[in-house]
Amino acid sequence: xxxxxxxxxxxxxxxxxxxxxxxxxxxxxxxxxxxxxxxxxxxxxxxxxxxxxxxxxxxxxxxxxxxxxxxxxxxxxxxxxxxxxxxxxxxxxxxxxxxxxxxxxxxxxxxxxxxxxxxxxxxxxxxxxxxxxxxxxxx
Amino acid sequence: xxxxxxxxxxxxxxxxxxxxxxxxxxxxxxxxxxxxxxxxxxxxxxxxxxxxxxxxxxxxxxxxxxxxxxxxxxxxxxxxxxxxxxxxxxxxxxxxxxxxxxxxxxxxxxxxxxxxxxxxxxxxxxxxxxxxxxxxxxxxxxxxxxxxxxxxxxxx
Numbered sequence: 001x002x003x004x005x006x007x008x009x010x011x012x013x014x015x016x017x018x019x020x021x022x023x024x025x026x027x028x029x030x031x032x033x034x035x036x037x038x039x040x041x042x043x044x045x046x047x048x049x050x051x052x053x054x055x056x057x058x059x060x061x062x063x064x065x066x067x068x069x070x071x072x073x074x075x076x077x078x079x080x081x082x083x084x085x086x087x088x089x090x091x092x093x094x095x096x097x098x099x100x101x102x103x104x105x106x107x108x109x110x111x112x113x114x115x116x117x118x119x120x121x122x123x124x125x126x127x128x129x130x131x132x133x134x135x136x137x138x139x
Numbered sequence: 140x141x142x143x144x145x146x147x148x149x150x151x152x153x154x155x156x157x158x159x160x161x162x163x164x165x166x167x168x169x170x171x172x173x174x175x176x177x178x179x180x181x182x183x184x185x186x187x188x189x190x191x192x193x194x195x196x197x198x199x200x201x202x203x204x205x206x207x208x209x210x211x212x213x214x215x216x217x218x219x220x221x222x223x224x225x226x227x228x229x230x231x232x233x234x235x236x237x238x239x240x241x242x243x244x245x246x247x248x249x250x251x252x253x254x255x256x257x258x259x260x261x262x263x264x265x266x267x268x269x270x271x272x273x274x275x276x277x278x279x280x281x282x283x284x285x286x287x288x289x290x291x292x293x294x295x
Contacts, residue, residue, distance in 0.1 A: 045187050045190060046172065074219050121230060123230070124168070
């Protein structure tokens with residue numbers, strides 16, 4: 001993806017105001033924070049970079065607008081983690097991400113746990129932008 | 140004359156990539172990965188692939204360790220390792236490795252130890268091939284960057 005395409009997508013979802021000198025600045029009103037929940041270092045690195053390229057902050061201690069939730073994690077899977085987050089009253093957009101859905105029942109269970117969206121891996125920038133559109137609508 | 144060596148190396152890189160795509164070793168996701176690389180992360184692809192190699196070798200060691208156990212029966216644990224391997228392979232565009240993981244997981248779900256052993260051997264083979272080719276690619280890229288920096292002295 002060229003930098004022009006990235007900028008168009010970012011403008012489209014209202015993440016970055018690019019009218020300023022030197023590439024522009026992030027509008028405070030549209031600043032989005034995200035958390036990547038994945039036990040795999042490769043996916044953590046890639047998903048964090050995708051978010052960074054879209055001007056989204058990937059932080060540890062904050063209230064998150066967006067949580068990217070991997071389904072397949074060994075200690076507590078994404079379904080259980082999502083359920084617990086919702087029980088705790090977390091209102092962030094939670095987008096489930098899974099390597100593959102073995103059956104529709106599993107995906108349904110994941111959605112019913114409290115997801116706002118679901119995408120199959122590999123996560124790409126267009127899929128991430130699609131998730132962010134939902135965040136925009138919710139706000 | 141500037142960078143003729145760099146041009147030739149650029150062509151070599153593209154030929155190798157085309158071959159890997161043609162063989163199905165890599166898929167479109169590798170292109171997505173390359174497109175994430177930018178001035179702020181000029182070695183992003185190499186860094187991610189290095190993490191992938193490190194994690195994959197741990198997973199392969201775990202898988203082999205499980206299958207070599209005399210009384211092996213923990214197919215669930217095997218499934219967890221395979222899911223992780225599939226996910227990371229998929230994320231970097233390692234298509235053939237991912238496909239073998241799918242077949243391996245199918246054998247694991249059937250508690251088919253012989254099938255799992257065959258799949259593991261194939262997985263190790265595919266992973267080795269991928270690793271060698273990606274190392275070759277990064278080596279050419281390094282050579283290209285060095286060659287691009289070569290300047291012939293001006294004649295007075």
